Amino acid sequence: MKNWDVIVIGAGSAGLPLAIKAAERGAKVLQLEADYRIGGTLHWSSGQISAAGTRLQRSVGIDDSPDEHFRDAQRIAKDSIDPIVLRTFVDHAAGLIDWLMDIGFQPAPGTPVAGEAHEAYSTRRYLWGTRQAISILEVLRPVHEKWVKSGGIELRLQHRMTELLTDARGAVIGVKASTPNGEVEFRGKNVVLASGGYAANSELWAKHTPKAPLCSYTNPYSRGDGLTAAVTLDARIDRGDYFLNTFAGYHEDATDPTSGRFLLLSPGARKVWEIFVDRRGRRFMQEDHPSIDYRERALFSQPGTAMHIVMDEGILQNAAPLTLEDAAAYRARFGRHPAFIKARTIDELARKLEVPVGNLRKSIAQYNRAVDTEHDREHGKQFLIRRIEKAPFYAIKAQGITVVSPAGLAVDKQLRVLNRAGKPIKNLYAAGEVLGFGRTSGNAYVGGLSLTPALTFGKLLGEKLLSW
Ligand SMILES: Cc1cc2nc3c(=O)[nH]c(=O)nc-3n(C[C@H](O)[C@H](O)[C@H](O)COP(=O)(O)OP(=O)(O)OC[C@H]3O[C@@H](n4cnc5c(N)ncnc54)[C@H](O)[C@@H]3O)c2cc1C
Numbered sequence: 001m002k003n004w005d006v007i008v009i010g011a012g013s014a015g016l017p018l019a020i021k022a023a024e025r026g027a028k029v030l031q032l033e034a035d036y037r038i039g040g041t042l043h044w045s046s047g048q049i050s051a052a053g054t055r056l057q058r059s060v061g062i063d064d065s066p067d068e069h070f071r072d073a074q075r076i077a078k079d080s081i082d083p084i085v086l087r088t089f090v091d092h093a094a095g096l097i098d099w100l101m102d103i104g105f106q107p108a109p110g111t112p113v114a115g116e117a118h119e120a121y122s123t124r125r126y127l128w129g130t131r132q133a134i135s136i137l138e139v140l141r142p143v144h145e146k147w148v149k150s151g152g153i154e155l156r157l158q159h160r161m162t163e164l165l166t167d168a169r170g171a172v173i174g175v176k177a178s179t180p181n182g183e184v185e186f187r188g189k190n191v192v193l194a195s196g197g198y199a200a201n202s203e204l205w206a207k208h209t210p211k212a213p214l215c216s217y218t219n220p221y222s223r224g225d226g227l228t229a230a231v232t233l234d235a236r237i238d239r240g241d242y243f244l245n246t247f248a249g250y251h252e253d254a255t256d257p258t259s260g261r262f263l264l265l266s267p268g269a270r271k272v273w274e275i276f277v278d279r280r281g282r283r284f285m286q287e288d289h290p291s292i293d294y295r296e297r298a299l300f301s302q303p304g305t306a307m308h309i310v311m312d313e314g315i316l317q318n319a320a321p322l323t324l325e326d327a328a329a330y331r332a333r334f335g336r337h338p339a340f341i342k343a344r345t346i347d348e349l350a351r352k353l354e355v356p357v358g359n360l361r362k363s364i365a366q367y368n369r370a371v372d373t374e375h376d377r378e379h380g381k382q383f384l385i386r387r388i389e390k391a392p393f394y395a396i397k398a399q400g401i402t403v404v405s406p407a408g409l410a411v412d413k414q415l416r417v418l419n420r421a422g423k424p425i426k427n428l429y430a431a432g433e434v435l436g437f438g439r440t441s442g443n444a445y446v447g448g449l450s451l452t453p454a455l456t457f458g459k460l461l462g463e464k465l466l467s468w
Contacts, residue, residue, distance in 0.1 A: 092457075200216065236409070
């Protein structure tokens with residue numbers, strides 16, 4: 001049986017640069033990918049990345065450093081990022097972006113910026129391509145393809161790693177995979193788990209992040225296989241409680257927690273005409289607060305991260321849709337989809353939402369007074385354009401949504417997977433979301449701190465950390 005130098009599990013954000021860089025150093029690389037195509041979450045991701053000290057920054061006169069990136073990320077995350085992992089990341093992130101640009105990546109006009117989608121950095125180090133993460137995949141693909149064609153990388157699609165193989169001393173010596181030809185074993189000197197997160201696996205979610213109900217929009221292959229395999233070797237999995245939801249979404253299919261869909265609630269992109277009430281029918285936040293962190297945390301503090309978005313016929317007819325659909329399709333959802341409620345009266349709406357009638361009436365009456373006086377004494381909402389008074393009345397049952405998963409494998413600064421005693425498991429490495437979003441971004445959304453560490457750590461392992 002062939003003994004590979006490196007077996008890479010996954011051909012996504014971390015796995016692609018890893019395989020390329022290891023092949024460039026002459027390694028015999030086997031890459032197993034469960035999907036029928038390469039790219040992983042790059043097919044889904046917004047592709048927003050960040051680094052300090054890049055050539056791009058210097059070319060537009062931005063003076064930045066890894067130390068600044070470290071401080072700024074911990075400021076936004078309130079010191080909740082794993083400092084060892086963050087240090088390794090910020091020290092190598094600029095090299096990643098310089099390399100992506102060397103192989104053809106073109107930043108979107110106007111980038112880098114300080115902030116967009118998440119709390120702003122203190123300087124302009126946040127960028128993306130014009131086609132979300134596809135812009136990154138499209139520059140990695142030809143380089144990867146070249147190595148696959150020349151035999152430097154042996155790529156096996158539809159090969160799902162199911163087990164890590166060890167010798168008598170517990171050192172990893174290979175993997176077992178389920179393939180179109182049945183179960184197959186592969187032997188290697190190094191095994192790298194680059195198999196992504198677990199936001200598509202509701203059982204693992206309930207196990208690692210039990211306090212926040214799952215509503216995810218993610219790659220269906222993010223099933224947490226890396227965690228499931230590593231735990232059998234006593235690997236330490238932690239940070240499942242380092243979670244913050246994104247603001248906000250709903251379940252397209254009420255029976256499937258991974259069928260999350262986003263609602264367009266950013267006040268920068270669309271005026272917020274509606275009010276938000278809690279499960280008791282009371283307003284609980286400033287609906288159009290400019291800080292995304294404020295909005296995410298306000299929702300996260302609600303039981304079940306749940307809220308109801310309340311409006312009337314006047315708002316439904318005049319405001320832009322809250323889904324990505326056109327106005328007709330959006331309006332047609334109400335009364336038909338279980339999360340989109342329609343009622344003839346406020347009292348009926350309250351009953352359908354199972355909130356106390358008196359509370360909902362009071363919330364709407366107070367809000368209407370705020371509209372009349374142009375001053376929202378209770379919550380400070382700024383956009384007070386229209387009373388909620390014209391039947392029918394509507395609500396969307398919304399909740400916190402996620403694209404990432406917080407728990408992950410503990411690693412040292414060489415990205416060796418650690419066991420529960422804090423000792424490296426011999427020959428086993430990990431990169432990407434399998435480390436946990438809670439490790440790379442803490443319990444906050446720091447711009448680019450899931451995708452950029454995945455790419456950076458993949459590159460770093462292939463380029464330097466692995467030996468054979
Ligand atoms: C909608 C969306 C938007 C996002 N936007 C951003 C953003 O703007 N910025 C940011 O920083 N982060 C963002 N993220 C998160 C970021 O994209 C991911 O965390 C990152 O791409 C994960 O990289 P990865 O290499 O760990 O996993 P992936 O890219 O998912 O790669 C893992 C690969 O492993 C394969 N695999 C899984 N199990 C096995 C197995 N058992 N055997 C073999 N192969 C297996 C998968 O099929 C996949 O191809 C976003 C995520 C989503 C879903």
